[in-house]
Amino acid sequence: xxxxxxxxxxxxxxxxxxxxxxxxxxxxxxxxxxxxxxxxxxxxxxxxxxxxxxxxxxxxxxxxxxxxxxxxxxxxxxxxxxxxxxxxxxxxxxxxxxxxxxxxxxxxxxxxxxxxxxxxxxxxxxxxxxxxxxxxxxxxxxxxxxxxxxxxxxxxxxxxxxxxxxxxxxxxxxxxxxxxxxxxxxxxxxxxxxxxxxxxxxxxxxxxxxxxxxxxxxxxxxxxxxxxxxxxxxxxxxxxxxxxxxxxxxxxxxxxxxxxxxxxxxxxxxxxxxxxxxxxxxxxxxxxxxxxxxxxxxxxxxxxxxxxxxxxxxxxxxxxxxxxxxxxxxxxxxxxxxxxxxxxxxxxxxxxxxxxxxxxxxxxxxxxxxxxxxxxxxxxxxxxxxxxxxxxxxxxxxxxxxxxxxxxxxxxxxxxxxxxxxxxxxxxxxxxxxxxxxxxxxxxxxxxxxxxxxxxxxxxxxxxxxxxxxxxxxxxxxxxxxxxxxxxxxxxxxxxxxxxxxxxxxxxxxxxxxxxxxxxxxxxxxxxxxxxxxxxxxxxxxxxxxxxxxxxxxxxxxxxxxxxxxxxxxxxxxxxxxxxxxxxxxxxxxxxxxxxxxxxxxxxxxxxxxxxxxxxxxxxxxxxxxxxxxxxxxxxxxxxxxxxxxxxxxxxxxxxxxxxxxxxxxxxxxxxxxxxxxxxxxxxxxxxxxxxxxxxxxxxxxxxxxxxxxxxxxxxxxxxxxxxxxxxxxxxxxxxxxxxxxxxxxxxxxxxxxxxxxxxxxxxxxxxxxxxxxxxxxxxxxxxxxxxxxxxxxxxxxxxx
Ligand SMILES: *[C@@H]1O[C@H](CO)[C@@H](O)[C@H](O)[C@H]1NC(C)=O
Ligand SMILES: *[C@@H]1O[C@H](CO)[C@@H](O)[C@H](O)[C@H]1NC(C)=O
Ligand SMILES: *[C@@H]1O[C@H](CO)[C@@H](O)[C@H](O)[C@H]1NC(C)=O
Ligand SMILES: *[C@@H]1O[C@H](CO)[C@@H](O)[C@H](O)[C@H]1NC(C)=O
Ligand SMILES: *[C@@H]1O[C@H](CO)[C@@H](O)[C@H](O)[C@H]1NC(C)=O
Ligand SMILES: *[C@@H]1O[C@H](CO)[C@@H](O)[C@H](O)[C@H]1NC(C)=O
Ligand SMILES: *[C@@H]1O[C@H](CO)[C@@H](O)[C@H](O)[C@H]1NC(C)=O
Ligand SMILES: *[C@@H]1O[C@H](CO)[C@@H](O)[C@H](O)[C@H]1NC(C)=O
Ligand SMILES: *[C@@H]1O[C@H](CO)[C@@H](O)[C@H](O)[C@H]1NC(C)=O
Numbered sequence: 127x128x129x130x131x132x133x134x135x136x137x138x139x140x141x142x143x144x145x146x147x148x149x150x151x152x153x154x155x156x157x158x159x160x161x162x163x164x165x166x167x168x169x170x171x172x173x174x175x176x177x178x179x180x181x182x183x184x185x186x187x188x189x190x191x192x193x194x195x196x197x198x199x200x201x202x203x204x205x206x207x208x209x210x211x212x213x214x215x216x217x218x219x220x221x222x223x224x225x226x227x228x229x230x231x232x233x234x235x236x237x238x239x240x241x242x243x244x245x246x247x248x249x250x251x252x253x254x255x256x257x258x259x260x261x262x263x264x265x266x267x268x269x270x271x272x273x274x275x276x277x278x279x280x281x282x283x284x285x286x287x288x289x290x291x292x293x294x295x296x297x298x299x300x301x302x303x304x305x306x307x308x309x310x311x312x313x314x315x316x317x318x319x320x321x322x323x324x325x326x327x328x329x330x331x332x333x334x335x336x337x338x339x340x341x342x343x344x345x346x347x348x349x350x351x352x353x354x355x356x357x358x359x360x361x362x363x364x365x366x367x368x369x370x371x372x373x374x375x376x377x378x379x380x381x382x383x384x385x386x387x388x389x390x391x392x393x394x395x396x397x398x399x400x401x402x403x404x405x406x407x408x409x410x411x412x413x414x415x416x417x418x419x420x421x422x423x424x425x426x427x428x429x430x431x432x433x434x435x436x437x438x439x440x441x442x443x444x445x446x447x448x449x450x451x452x453x454x455x456x457x458x459x460x461x462x463x464x465x466x467x468x469x470x471x472x473x474x475x476x477x478x479x480x481x482x483x484x485x486x487x488x489x490x491x492x493x494x495x496x497x498x499x500x501x502x503x504x505x506x507x508x509x510x511x512x513x514x515x516x517x518x519x520x521x522x523x524x525x526x527x528x529x530x531x532x533x534x535x536x537x538x539x540x541x542x543x544x545x546x547x548x549x550x551x552x553x554x555x556x557x558x559x560x561x562x563x564x565x566x567x568x569x570x571x572x573x574x575x576x577x578x579x580x581x582x583x584x585x586x587x588x589x590x591x592x593x594x595x596x597x598x599x600x601x602x603x604x605x606x607x608x609x610x611x612x613x614x615x616x617x618x619x620x621x622x623x624x625x626x627x628x629x630x631x632x633x634x635x636x637x638x639x640x641x642x643x644x645x646x647x648x649x650x651x652x653x654x655x656x657x658x659x660x661x662x663x664x665x666x667x668x669x670x671x672x673x674x675x676x677x678x679x680x681x682x683x684x685x686x687x688x689x690x691x692x693x694x695x696x697x698x699x700x701x702x703x704x705x706x707x708x709x710x711x712x713x714x715x716x717x718x719x720x721x722x723x724x725x726x727x728x729x730x731x732x733x734x735x736x737x738x739x740x741x742x743x744x745x746x747x748x749x750x751x752x753x754x755x756x757x758x759x760x761x762x763x764x765x766x767x768x769x770x771x772x773x774x775x776x777x778x779x780x781x782x783x784x785x786x787x788x789x790x791x792x793x794x795x796x797x798x799x800x801x802x803x804x805x806x807x808x809x810x811x812x813x814x815x816x817x818x819x820x821x822x823x824x825x826x827x828x829x830x831x832x833x834x835x836x837x838x839x840x841x842x843x844x845x846x847x848x849x850x851x852x853x854x855x856x857x858x859x860x861x862x863x864x865x866x867x868x869x870x871x872x873x874x875x876x877x878x879x880x881x882x883x884x885x886x887x888x889x890x891x892x893x894x895x896x897x898x899x900x901x902x903x904x905x906x907x908x909x910x911x912x913x914x915x916x917x918x919x920x921x922x923x924x925x926x927x
Contacts, residue, residue, distance in 0.1 A: 302391070738773075
């Protein structure tokens, strides 16, 4: 997507327009010209640690086809110039754990002298470089040419992938394809394969480990080949293949030795030297994998273009709520924007009908990987653009609570993932509640969240919370807590205290909404627990020089005495801290970062920090000293917190210091793991000029990156219009002078979700200087303080209309 035409003052992605074109023109023509899909570059974040899935998928699809490499392969493919080792049909996107999925890869080869054992079977031996400029990626299709001369193109239906392998002509008479009983992480415990002697159909299953979680999962596959005649086939072990046996079971030895093994087949008479492979995947059975593949891809030799077109239409439809008048904004920015949104709909994945553990008739989603990342902006973006999907995801989380006993914090491949901080599924649920999503059992949600707050599970490493006795009795999570009730990494006392406090605030919100005044009182009181670990005399120095700021969160022992964690520890100025590497009292970020994570009580925090001016100094210092880590999710809100100190203009300015310098349309254009589209959602909100405070009915208003944006709510059909006056694509005018909503003055620096559900029109007047808009105390975003919620007055807000 390197070359794109200018689109200033044109409307993109209007549903009516797309539909009209779909009816009259072949889709490829549409994509080349007017479709918004030309602004989607799946390769953004395919190197430099973005770990995105760059291949062919449908929205939330289970099947995700791409080439797998031996370099940065967490999401399968990378443009890091490493070697291709296979082509597989299931992946995760943007994740930060071990390489995820990539099960049962195929790999095409020509065996020298047409001798099977002259082919390379093992990963290390078969690894082949790809031709960098042969890579093409677009929604629903992916293609690459290997240096061996073999060209592969692929697409996906919901549960199956279709691969076309084009061997170079004049090579071996009998091109070979192998299937490897492995995944990207080589986590296979045991696996089976049977190869049909006549058709070469390969069928079986394998037991693997989740890439950032506990337990194991079984995946089943069914691969059929089309195009030529089967010449011979069999299984392989290590670097040797044979035509007998045709069935095979592989496990780990007593010393866990990893045996490389799988199936192979050779073909003759391939038309145009092209072999077509259809790969069905199921978590239920191999027969179900065969069935879905056959149903979704009945004519593999003819279906490729149809599948690509269906995928494109599905993506078009998902993106159709948005329409933009770029106003001269660059194609690169448009590409960042649309691609960011696209990536938020790759995962979670729709595994409905594929859950072997229970079948409740409720849609089942998996790859919530992880909610600690996605609760902040990804789920809020889905709530705007695809509320029906968000409802299904929320119900799926509640269904997990019903059947597994707990809400997950992270969940992939039917397994629980590791909890990073609080019980943040609570926030996802309450965010859906305050935004009035319908079709959710809110009393069940309340019950699930209360359990998180009150009942400590034996293994709080994978769900719920730890240290709940201390939480209830001491009102903070102690440093080196004594906790014989449950088990988890006994670390992160600061970040867990902060996240639990916010989780309890969200619980209070839901309880109040459902009319439980007693519960509201209890949990809103606990939501102030963050104050108990504030050490007002704590200072912070960098390389011996005092930063000039006093008062930081610090770890506190059970006896009430403060311990010590250098406020810059776990920042880029010190060393990285995670669950297992250098576990500390803050998770994956410093005290400097976590000091800003009190989303419900910013006004009190600002007082703690010595008032507005000192608060703004702190934010500025954080963002300019190397302490802010823009590559990880906790940083997101800090870009906008100036709003709470009455300086929304500084938020707008800050956004532009990160977009596009840290988020752009290049292959390395993400600063860190996309985390299932979290980075993509951050970019999208940044450009929309809105930032959600997840768990609250609040969007902070900032300057959009485009002249005008329409967003049609797919449920109510109403269109929110975001318009600007004085827009300039050089972004000198990033300061809001004035705002009107539906033509009336809007002095608040924030707005609620009714903007979308009611289809309001917000018009922002932009200028090159900061103005007094949004500076008044009563116009700042809501902040809970001393038993009242200052300026959180939805009645006033509704009264305007
Ligand atoms: C396969 O591995 C899993 C996980 O280690 C184990 O539970 C199962 O019993 C194994 N199956 C066989 C047939 O060995
Ligand atoms: C995996 O396949 C083998 C061989 O067909 C079969 O015996 C076994 O039951 C399968 N495992 C599961 C979990 O379905
Ligand atoms: C082979 O390639 C030719 C030329 O590209 C094309 O016309 C023909 O349809 C192809 N045949 C098959 C069976 O794919
Ligand atoms: C938004 O919708 C309004 C009303 O239909 C229309 O006039 C305007 O052109 C649209 N703007 C964009 C950016 O699509
Ligand atoms: C998930 O799949 C099920 C079964 O096909 C379907 O009913 C549901 O609408 C899908 N959800 C989304 C958001 O596409
Ligand atoms: C509290 O406990 C810590 C850690 O065991 C210890 O260093 C400190 O001296 C104790 N404080 C008091 C007042 O006993
Ligand atoms: C694009 O983003 C990446 C990742 O944050 C950054 O390293 C790079 O410098 C940016 N490129 C440009 C041209 O801004
Ligand atoms: C902003 O709005 C106020 C009140 O509605 C008005 O007095 C003022 O002139 C406006 N300023 C600009 C720059 O439009
Ligand atoms: C949700 O519904 C309530 C009750 O009808 C209403 O007061 C509130 O404004 C709605 N909120 C949104 C975001 O639509």
